[in-house]
Amino acid sequence: MGTDGVPESLSPKYESSFAYYTVHSRLPVILAQTADNLCRRKNDILKKYGQDAADELKFIIGKISKLRYEVQTNKPMLPLEGDGPDVAVWNDELAAQTAASENGEPPKWYTATWLYLECYFYRALNDFVRLAPKLAGLDLFGDQKRTAYNNSYHAVESLLTYLMEVTTGLQKGTEKDIDEIFSEFLQVALWGNKCDLSISSGSENSQKQCVLEQLSHLKPNILADDTAETLSTLRSAMTARSGDAGRVDIVLDNAGFELVTDLCLAEILLAAGLASCVHLHGKAMPWFISDVTKGDFDWTLDTMCATNNLAVSHFGSKWKWRMQEGSWMFKAHSFWTLPYDFSQMRDRALDLYQDLGQADLLFFKGDLNYRKLVGDRNWDPATPFCVSLRGFHPAPLCSLRALKADTVAGLKPGLAEEVSKKEEKWQVSGNWATISFCRDLRP
Numbered sequence: 001m002g003t004d005g006v007p008e009s010l011s012p013k014y015e016s017s018f019a020y021y022t023v024h025s026r027l028p029v030i031l032a033q034t035a036d037n038l039c040r041r042k043n044d045i046l047k048k049y050g051q052d053a054a055d056e057l058k059f060i061i062g063k064i065s066k067l068r069y070e071v072q073t074n075k076p077m078l079p080l081e082g083d084g085p086d087v088a089v090w091n092d093e094l095a096a097q098t099a100a101s102e103n104g105e106p107p108k109w110y111t112a113t114w115l116y117l118e119c120y121f122y123r124a125l126n127d128f129v130r131l132a133p134k135l136a137g138l139d140l141f142g143d144q145k146r147t148a149y150n151n152s153y154h155a156v157e158s159l160l161t162y163l164m165e166v167t168t169g170l171q172k173g174t175e176k177d178i179d180e181i182f183s184e185f186l187q188v189a190l191w192g193n194k195c196d197l198s199i200s201s202g203s204e205n206s207q208k209q210c211v212l213e214q215l216s217h218l219k220p221n222i223l224a225d226d227t228a229e230t231l232s233t234l235r236s237a238m239t240a241r242s243g244d245a246g247r248v249d250i251v252l253d254n255a256g257f258e259l260v261t262d263l264c265l266a267e268i269l270l271a272a273g274l275a276s277c278v279h280l281h282g283k284a285m286p287w288f289i290s291d292v293t294k295g296d297f298d299w300t301l302d303t304m305c306a307t308n309n310l311a312v313s314h315f316g317s318k319w320k321w322r323m324q325e326g327s328w329m330f331k332a333h334s335f336w337t338l339p340y341d342f343s344q345m346r347d348r349a350l351d352l353y354q355d356l357g358q359a360d361l362l363f364f365k366g367d368l369n370y371r372k373l374v375g376d377r378n379w380d381p382a383t384p385f386c387v388s389l390r391g392f393h394p395a396p397l398c399s400l401r402a403l404k405a406d407t408v409a410g411l412k413p414g415l416a417e418e419v420s421k422k423e424e425k426w427q428v429s430g431n432w433a434t435i436s437f438c439r440d441l442r443p
């Protein structure tokens with residue numbers, strides 16, 4: 001515990017931690033697979049970017065192998081060399097951490113904080129691409145993300161067929177209770193977070209079964225469920241505006257099946273009159289393998305439009321139309337791909353903090369967003385969720401997350417101990433989840 005009452009940051013310096021396992025076993029595998037993918041895709045890439053990009057491709061593969069060596073041998077992190085509006089921020093942060101360290105040395109792979117080193121890892125990969133101008137725009141994980149969507153296509157079909165039924169019912173006014181629909185789609189988006197590519201070190205991990213059939217079976221694995229408070233806050237905001245629905249934001253996580261589940265939630269919010277517009281926040285660069293960029297978002301809608309399943313193509317075109325008419329908006333602020341936790345947002349990106357403050361409700365999807373909400377620290381699991389936010393509160397917020405990192409707050413006292421008896425690796429298996437809400441920071 002630090003002197004400020006905030007527990008220590010997670011770090012690979014603790015050998016039993018998931019952070020250690022990540023640096024020791026996951027990151028090197030991700031690098032080897034990324035280099036391997038580039039070799040295998042060489043012909044396709046050169047067809048798209050031109051044969052004269054061959055040397056640059058070789059250069060990127062070389063940089064990736066060098067980074068793998070540096071991670072494995074615990075070398076210090078190096079300043080970024082490429083371009084990009086965020087380079088100065090990254091290099092200043094590296095210099096600040098170097099100056100603040102006991103021996104005046106830069107952070108190293110096995111001793112830095114987990115959040116910093118893992119964000120740096122993905123930013124460094126992007127740096128290599130930025131140093132190769134002929135390959136500008138190449139997404140090192142693009143292929144894996146598209147495969148993940150294609151492999152979950154049957155689950156996408158059944159989910160969107162069901163969404164069509166529900167939204168048609170809502171239009172006719174003969175639908176089930178809105179509370180029930182809201183809760184159902186919240187759980188769909190929650191469990192959509194089980195299948196990301198980073199946790200499986202980039203190997204195939206897509207949703208094969210129909211998620212709707214699994215909801216009741218998965219329900220006992222939701223360790224904190226603030227669905228009712230989330231919905232009532234949304235309704236109170238509307239009542240305060242004499243019934244007018246307002247803006248809801250979804251801070252997205254992964255492409256593929258999870259993105260479709262998040263867009264279903266966005267559609268339900270509008271169809272049920274709980275929101276008048278939804279702002280979707282994605283990443284400005286490829287991130288943690290499967291996170292959604294604007295390119296992934298557009299590809300998903302285009303691919304949906306081109307399929308011959310009625311529901312899938314219907315929502316593909318409807319969602320494109322939503323983007324045109326403005327009931328949906330896609331944003332990719334550079335703060336989401338910086339190494340900072342969200343308690344630092346107000347100082348580092350006031351514009352984003354103020355923008356989020358315009359919403360009635362913010363959804364934060366997934367594990368990395370959760371880690372950034374709670375500062376990636378070693379909390380006692382019974383710490384109230386609002387306390388773990390350490391002052392971050394642009395608007396009422398709800399996190400939907402499958403546990404894939406060893407940090408959690410907001411659980412009832414004793415629950416963590418109970419679950420650990422059922423599954424030893426409960427904090428990182430993705431089998432358990434939380435729906436955690438914070439209305440305001442006052443106790």
Ligand SMILES: O=P(O)(O)OC[C@@]1(O)O[C@H](CO)[C@@H](O)[C@@H]1O
Nearest residue numbers: 196198199366367368369404405
């Ligand atoms: O944010 P997401 O996509 O839910 O998860 C990202 C993730 O796979 O990456 C980290 C480990 O590398 C973990 O925190 C987490 O499991």
Ligand SMILES: [Mn+2]
Nearest residue numbers: 253254288291
């Ligand atoms: Mn992710």
